[in-house]
Amino acid sequence: MGEEKEIEILSMGARIAHTLQLIFFTLLVLTGLVLLSIELFAWIVYPIGVPLAPMVGLSQETGAVTVGVEVARAIHRFTGPLWGALLIVYGIYLVITRKILVFEPLKKPIKQQIREAIALLNYYALGKPLPKDVEEDLERHNVLVSYLAIVLIIAVILVGGSGAAMIYLNLTPDQHRIMLLLHDIGFYLSILFTLAHIFAFTHPANIPILKAMFTDGRVALKWAEKHMPRYIRSRALRGEIETPGE
Amino acid sequence: MVKMEFPSKDSGIAVLVNIDNCIGCRACQVACQTWNGRAPSQTSFSPTFTNPPSLMANAWKVVMFHEITMEKVISFEGATVRITDAVEMVPIPYNCLHCAAAPRARACPVGAIKVSPEGAVVIEASECIGCGYCADACPYDVPKRGSDGKYYKCTFCVDRIQNGKAPACVEVCPANVFTFTSMENAVKMAMEMEASGKKVYGLDVDSYVGGRVRWIFALSSDKASKVFPKQFPEKAVVQTESLREALKSISMPGLGIISAAVFALGVVAWRMDRIRRIRGSKKSGKDNGGNGKGGGGGRIA
Numbered sequence: 001m002g003e004e005k006e007i008e009i010l011s012m013g014a015r016i017a018h019t020l021q022l023i024f025f026t027l028l029v030l031t032g033l034v035l036l037s038i039e040l041f042a043w044i045v046y047p048i049g050v051p052l053a054p055m056v057g058l059s060q061e062t063g064a065v066t067v068g069v070e071v072a073r074a075i076h077r078f079t080g081p082l083w084g085a086l087l088i089v090y091g092i093y094l095v096i097t098r099k100i101l102v103f104e105p106l107k108k109p110i111k112q113q114i115r116e117a118i119a120l121l122n123y124y125a126l127g128k129p130l131p132k133d134v135e136e137d138l139e140r141h142n143v144l145v146s147y148l149a150i151v152l153i154i155a156v157i158l159v160g161g162s163g164a165a166m167i168y169l170n171l172t173p174d175q176h177r178i179m180l181l182l183h184d185i186g187f188y189l190s191i192l193f194t195l196a197h198i199f200a201f202t203h204p205a206n207i208p209i210l211k212a213m214f215t216d217g218r219v220a221l222k223w224a225e226k227h228m229p230r231y232i233r234s235r236a237l238r239g240e241i242e243t244p245g246e
Numbered sequence: 247m248v249k250m251e252f253p254s255k256d257s258g259i260a261v262l263v264n265i266d267n268c269i270g271c272r273a274c275q276v277a278c279q280t281w282n283g284r285a286p287s288q289t290s291f292s293p294t295f296t297n298p299p300s301l302m303a304n305a306w307k308v309v310m311f312h313e314i315t316m317e318k319v320i321s322f323e324g325a326t327v328r329i330t331d332a333v334e335m336v337p338i339p340y341n342c343l344h345c346a347a348a349p350r351a352r353a354c355p356v357g358a359i360k361v362s363p364e365g366a367v368v369i370e371a372s373e374c375i376g377c378g379y380c381a382d383a384c385p386y387d388v389p390k391r392g393s394d395g396k397y398y399k400c401t402f403c404v405d406r407i408q409n410g411k412a413p414a415c416v417e418v419c420p421a422n423v424f425t426f427t428s429m430e431n432a433v434k435m436a437m438e439m440e441a442s443g444k445k446v447y448g449l450d451v452d453s454y455v456g457g458r459v460r461w462i463f464a465l466s467s468d469k470a471s472k473v474f475p476k477q478f479p480e481k482a483v484v485q486t487e488s489l490r491e492a493l494k495s496i497s498m499p500g501l502g503i504i505s506a507a508v509f510a511l512g513v514v515a516w517r518m519d520r521i522r523r524i525r526g527s528k529k530s531g532k533d534n535g536g537n538g539k540g541g542g543g544g545r546i547a
Contacts, residue, residue, distance in 0.1 A: 035377070038355045058372060066356045070375045073355075096379060125511060127518045177382045177486040184490050188497045192504070199508045204519035 007224050007232075007241060009100065009140070009209070010217035017090040018213055024083040029194070031076035032187055034069055045072050080163045087156060101231070104142040116143045124203060140231035145200070152193045158186025250259040255346035255458040258365030259407060260432035261416060262425040263339060265465040265473075270295065270309055270337030274293070274424075278307035278341070281403065281414035295335070303392035306400040307415055314472040336473045338421065338463070339415065342367065342388045342400035343448065347456025349487060352384035365429070365460050366402035366423035383487045385455065385479050402460070429460065436462050445470030447478050454483035 019026025025157075033041045052071065053063030094100045105113065117132065120142055122128040133136060139151075162179040171179060201210045205227075208219045221241070225232050235241045279286070284304040290301045295311035296378070301306075318332040324441035348367040351359040358373035359380060369389065376395035381387075389397040407426075411417065416424040425435060433449060440446045447470075448462035459482075465473065 033353050038357065040498065062373065066358065066373045066375065069356045073377060090471065112254060124515070137533050173387070176378070177484060180379075180382060181486040181490055181493075184493060188255060188493070191501055195501075195504055198334070199512055202512055203515050205515075235449070 005221040006218040007235075008216075008218050009224060009228075010212050012217065013093055013097070014099075015092045015213060015217050017093075020086055021083075024079050024086065025190075025194075027075060027079045028083060029187075029191070031079070032216075034072045035076065036184065036187070038065070038069065042068075045069055048072075059075065069232040077167055081167065082161075083159050084164060087160065089167050101140045102149045103146055104139045104231075105141060105146045106141070108137075111144045112137075117147070124199070135226075136229050138230055140228050148193055148196055151189055155163070155186045155189035155193060158182050159190060160186075162186065183234050251255075251281040252347045252351075252361055252456060253363060253365045255456050256429055256433075258363070258429050258460065259402075260365075260427065260429040260460045260462060261413070262427070262432045262435050262439075263461060263463045264423055264425070265336065265338055266444070266469075267421045267423045268337045269421050270311060270335065270341060271420065272309050273418045273420060274301065274339050275305070275309050277414040277418035278400070279305065281406070282306060282401070291509050295337075301340070301388055301390055301399070304397040306398065307339060310338045310340045310477060311475055312336045312338065312473045314469065316472075334469065336469050338425055338473065338477050340477065341354055341415070341461065342402070343455075343459035343461045344400075344402055345455035345482075346458045346460065346517060349383040349385070349454055349484065350380035350389060352491070353379040353487065355379060362402075362404050362408070364402075364404070364407055366404040366407065368401045368404050369397055369399060371396050371398065385452075385482045385484050402418055429458075432462055439464040443467055445474060447474055452482040454488055454536070 030044055034045050042065050046064050047068075048071050049064035049066065049068030050060055052067045053060050056063070056067060058064075058067060061194065105116070108116070116137070119128075119134045121131050121144070123130050125181060128243050159182075162182040166183070169175075200206055201213075208223055212219050221232075252282050278284075284306065287298060287302050287304045289298040289540055294313065296308065298305050298308060300308065312335070314334050314336060315331045316334045318329045320327045320329065344365060344367045346365070348359065348361065351361055351367055355377060356373055356375055358370045358375070360370055362368065374396040376391065377398065378391065378397065380389045380397055381391070390398045392398050403411075403415075406413055412424075412426040416426045425432065427435070436446045440449075443466070444464045445467045446461040446462060446464045451457060451459060463474075463478075
């Protein structure tokens with residue numbers, strides 16, 4: 001195994017961005033859930049509020065949740081802009097370095113995309129093997145990832161735009177109400193994306209990528225040739241890989 | 247958005263406001279400010295008598311003066327004079343209407359808005375975090391942000407009513423505008439007024455606010471047709487907030503179900519992968535690793 005050829009599929013930039021995303025997004029989701037549905041998620045902030053409530057003159061019984069929510073709201077409003085700034089910087093980095101590969105599968109004809117999507121869903125949900133032609137035509141990201149990326153972009157625009165407006169703009173009550181609604185819709189979409197993403201990266205087929213994400217960004221070349229053959233072929237054509245597929 | 251138990255809209259207390267009796271003296275406004283210890287606020291000139299021009303964090307009750315034009319008939323010694331555009335001033339003593347199922351109480355993320363057994367909707371200032379969700383949810387534009395960042399509004403003088411007294415504004419009124427009574431009685435009186443030709447606001451309003459409010463307003467119909475549309479929203483509902491509530495009621499269980507399904511699919515995928523590996527190793531007589539760098543037996547990224 002030590003002699004096995006490896007290939008970098010996740011750059012340092014991508015790994016740093018993903019790690020920061022993981023931290024910021026988790027914080028935003030947890031604090032956002034509390035603000036959205038205290039009746040379900042008060043337990044998240046209760047332990048934070050218990051020691052803090054007496055410090056601000058409230059009893060632990062009645063003040064723990066209040067103080068906890070106030071802390072959650074402060075974290076939410078502090079983390080949101082940081083997350084937005086990170087997204088903007090990462091987006092610029094991707095555009096400048098021409099590393100946006102996630103939409104490559106969308107260049108395929110629609111019929112082929114649908115065939116690939118159905119085959120992948122059958123594989124992930126039912127464990128059915130992929131047809132040979134679909135398997136050989138897989139890019140760095142598959143077409144389901146491309147579709148999910150579109151959902152994510154819409155969600156980010158909704159939560160980011162409305163969140164920034166609520167923090168930085170002096171909105172009228174009606175404008176604020178609309179922004180809050182858009183924020184909610186964006187949040188629900190982002191949770192849908194997150195659930196699908198969690199399923200994908202914890203799927204046994206993708207464990208090598210998960211490990212690569214949190215180590216050196218490299219996977220075995222043999223594995224990559226099987227899982228993203230078209231991408232490997234294009235890198236080989238560009239001369240970035242010494243030995244293309246076997 | 248908090249799930250709350252509200253007293254039934256037919257129980258508790260209510261105030262019937264007979265606007266026709268109001269002389270616009272503002273005694274109620276002053277009594278409210280005094281009893282609740284609210285500091286005076288600097289206001290700006292407006293071309294009406296209404297001052298301050300709207301409810302404020304320190305002004306929980308404001309007499310709203312509406313200028314309307316009406317036709318008046320004056321009879322004197324057998325002669326009749328008809329004045330077509332006579333200016334009439336209609337004062338409406340306005341404060342929180344204390345909705346039967348206050349949407350702002352549902353919207354508060356910390357449960358700082360309490361509803362007393364009598365039906366008074368009260369913001370507990372010490373628990374308010376100043377998020378403004380209550381102001382977003384209120385169709386009557388009642389909660390106002392104070393200089394300390396917290397939101398304030400009429401408390402129905404809950405401290406007085408729970409000690410057997412009427413609200414300060416009710417007690418001080420020299421013109422018998424307010425009738426502080428049980429909801430049952432207030433509804434009965436309001437319906438009698440309606441039957442006598444007056445227009446009533448608050449008896450049958452949108453379900454968003456619980457179908458009824460606890461401050462019920464009655465005014466002669468010729469004036470009411472001009473004044474009520476200015477003072478009260480046509481529909482007592484904030485559409486965006488109503489949509490948020492509907493979306494939440496679908497999304498929360500929906501996301502829970504999807505999460506469970508994703509988890510189940512994940513477990514199945516890992517189980518199938520393990521079975522495949524065991525079968526593979528039995529076939530080849532050794533463990534079949536090497537799919538990736540240090541783990542993972544599937545096929546697709």
